[in-house]
Amino acid sequence: MVDEFIYEPRVAYFSMEIALRNEIPTYAGGLGILAGDTMRSAADLGLPLVAVSLVSRSGYFRQQIDAQGRQVDRPDPWEPGNWARALEAKVAVSIEKRLVWVSAWLYVLESKWGAREPVLLLDTDLPENAAEDRQITHYLYGGDESYRLKQEIVLGIGGVRLLHALGFQIRQYHMNEGHSALLGLELLRRHAYPPEDLRAGECRYDIPPVRAQCRFTTHTPVDAGHDRFSYDLVAHMLGAEFVELGTLKRLAGDSDLNMTRLALNLSEYVNGVAERHAEVSRRMFPGYRVHAITNGVHPFTWTSESFRQLYNRYIPSWCHEPELLVRADGAIPDDEVWNAHLQTKQQLLDYIRTNTGKALDPRLPVLGFARRMTAYKRPDLLFNDLQRLKAIARRQPFHIVLAGKAHPRDDGGKRLIETIHRCLQDVADVIQAVYLPNYDFALARLLVAGADVWLNTPLPPFEASGTSGMKAAFNGVPNLSVLDGWWVEGCIEGATGWAVRTSGVADGDAGSLYDKLQSAVLPLYYADDRTGWLRIMKGAISKNASYFNSHRMMRRYATEAYLR
Incomplete structure (x- = not known):
């Protein structure tokens, strides 16, 4: 065999x-x-x-x-x-x-x-x-x-x-x-x-x-x-x-x-x-x-079917030479990028409705966060100030979708999951959010493709690399992330996504996250002209996916x- x-x-x-x-x-x-x-x-x-x-x-x-x-x-x-x-x-x-x-x-x-x-x-x-x-x-x-x-x-x-x-x-x-x-x-x-060939101490x-x-x-x-x-x-x-x-x-x-x-x-x-x-x-x-x-991440595995078809049409050799995705800025029409994304987003929303009964509004941006639930990943940073989070959402609504397992012996990680669920209940009057159980290979493919923005909020310097954001990039999803791991190399502010500035203090780091969400991310998503948002989506493909792949x-x- x-x-x-x-x-x-x-x-x-x-x-x-x-x-x-x-x-x-x-x-x-x-x-x-x-x-x-x-x-x-x-x-x-x-x-x-x-x-x-x-x-x-x-x-x-x-x-x-x-x-x-x-x-x-x-x-x-x-x-x-x-x-x-x-x-x-x-x-x-x-x-x-x-x-x-x-x-x-x-x-x-x-x-x-x-x-x-x-x-x-x-x-x-x-x-x-x-x-x-x-x-x-x-x-x-x-x-x-x-x-x-x-x-x-x-x-x-x-x-x-x-x-x-x-x-x-x-x-x-x-x-x-x-x-x-x-x-x-x-x-x-x-x-x-052989022992007989050795001198004493050798x-x-x-x-x-x-x-x-x-x-x-x-x-x-x-x-x-x-x-x-x-x-x-x-x-x-x-x-x-x-x-x-x-x-x-x-x-x-x-x-x-x-x-x-x-x-x-x-x-x-x-x-x-x-x-x-x-x-x-x-x-x-x-x-x-x-x-x-x-x-890097495997191009074919982590690219949704709608984006595979798009790349096959405009950049035919992308799957073997993903560096060719650098051409995405000029080669792929904006409306086709948006339509491909809407297909993957709807697949995620259909999954959520089927498995949780919650019907999320496809017109609202989805903030996605999914990874191992443990302290240094800080999955609760987004919920540091619930009143401010809700105030932002009242002006410019959004959904939150989370997933992740804590190691069976990581009691701190398990407590974080409980904390997040309490936070989701506390913001439910303003923000419709879901926590999807049993994060696995298949669910990861849905999430990284269907979100509109990919969050990552580790405590530096404990993120060795991180790859979920790279997977998102293959699907035109920009990152809103702490400058650690791969994002130090991948972040071009306002071109591939946005950086969350960190001081190591939760209040300050959460404040930077809220500032960026309120002043940069959501206003661009809700702009009358979608051109600016699509520019960043295509930037994620051309500048991140073209480089942060496992072929390279x-x-x-x-x-x-x-x-x-």
């Missing part, structure tokens, strides 16, 4: 999560969406990659919202056999001195031009394994620290072994975040000197060849967000003899095993996911050279990281 993929060397792309399609819940959010877009663009461009992830049979979770606005976490299992094929190859990893067998499901991702890329979804639910080990690959980001380390052993060490067992020729290993950094230890063991491992094989993309600008495991736990799980402790501490840190530090020390090429994020990462990890390759991103990885 894998024979067609092993005839040429490939880059092995390791990611704890990956978004392949809406029916396969092997992703939790932006990291997984990015991994899926990476593989989709690799297929479109003919870049030989193989993705390695976990099967996550129990999915992430299905979100319900009760009458009080509280998130209820429901199971969201899936059956791999419906979408992928089981491979016969099996490898073993040692965990707690037990052999844990690892196999994989092969999912083949196909581009619209027929190119195919293999995705291996690792699975320990095998009859050879003990009951507790069969569940290692069940729950995405589930369980305690021990469970998480077991998953990362399976992903990094098991993933490398299975690739070799299947006959893949691997030219580089690309770690998408630090979850798979243990693959570097497996490679070290393959580059170990390192047992030939590190340069391992570094030459590894690439690392870091996504987390928050020190607490990097995985750490005590060396006692590592020794208990892997065995003290797997890689000697002295070498581990030199590579991963003295106090505990820091997965990011391990990846940094075993990778020849390291990058952040936006220019600003690379700067933050260099300050977090002084002494390391951190490049910047700003994220993958061409840069190919030339700057993979071909080095």
Whole structure:
């Protein structure tokens, strides 16, 4: 089944999560969406990659919202056999001195031009394994620290072994975040000197060849967000003899095993996911050279059908060369851009009416906000001053549509969802707004295309990149966002959208958001002549979508990281 993929060397792309399609819940959010877009663009461009992830049979979770606005976490299992094929190859990893067998499901991702890329979804639910080990690959980001380390052993060490067992020729290993950094230890063991060849005090491992094989993309600008495991736990799980402790501490840190530090020390090429994020990462990890390759989104996947047809008509090669969308300003008539947008907006409003019973007025602008619900994203910033928000809406009405999940163990994120629901009730006499539950791949496509304005209000510098606004741009939706992550590069004030100025103080930041909404965004939307609004819509396409796409991103990885 894998024979067609092993005839040429490939880059092995390791990611704890990956978004392949809406029916396969092997992703939790932006990291997984990015991994899926990476593989989709690799297929479109003919870049030989193989993705390695976990099967996550129990999915992430299905979100319900009760009458009080509280998130209820429901199971969201899936059956791999419906979408992928089981491979016969099996490898073993040692965990707690037990052999844990690892196999994989092969999912083949196909581009619209027929190119195919293999995705291996690792699975320990095998009859050879003990009951507790069969569940290692069940729950995405589930369980305690021990469970998480077991998953990362399976992903990094098991993933490398299975690739070799299947006959893949691997030219580089690309770690998408630090979850798979243990693959570097497996490679070290393959580059170990025989003990009799060593002089006293010499390192047992030939590190340069391992570094030459590894690439690392870091996504987390928050020190607490990097995985750490005590060396006692590592020794208990892997065995003290797997890689000697002295070498581990030199590579991963003295106090505990820091997965990011391990990846940094075993990778020849390291990058952040936006220019600003690379700067933050260099300050977090002084002494390391951190490049910047700003994220992008897959053109075909995130462009609505009405805009696909529009681009096909006026910019025929856009899907393979999205940089050609720079011509949108002059090539596409204004009225056709507006009509394409109205179609996508109506699809969103139809979904809302069907699923909530609320009928929103298509003549009013829709402010869209959808992402993981957690404190630094500040989803409640828009509701900081409800009286002012309502005063703005009385003069120039608008709708608000929100969505997003909080991690099951993020109590603060769950409280934010409750707070937002109370705010929506408080403004209901003036502003018709909805919170759509179970934000997923399919709902994201509706929202980024159907909104009129895309909001993003993180607390800088904690937004590494963010990609939802890039998806909106492919559908002519301008951003109203804090200058952080990708928007530092993408914002041309009044041309691609608008910047929310920040001081880090909620009152001041909310005031800037309200000022921009009241003085710039809504007046332009309601202007008698729609020309100004369409100019910004086309600016979002020509200046943002033409650049912030995963084709450009993958061409840069190919030339700057993979071909080095």
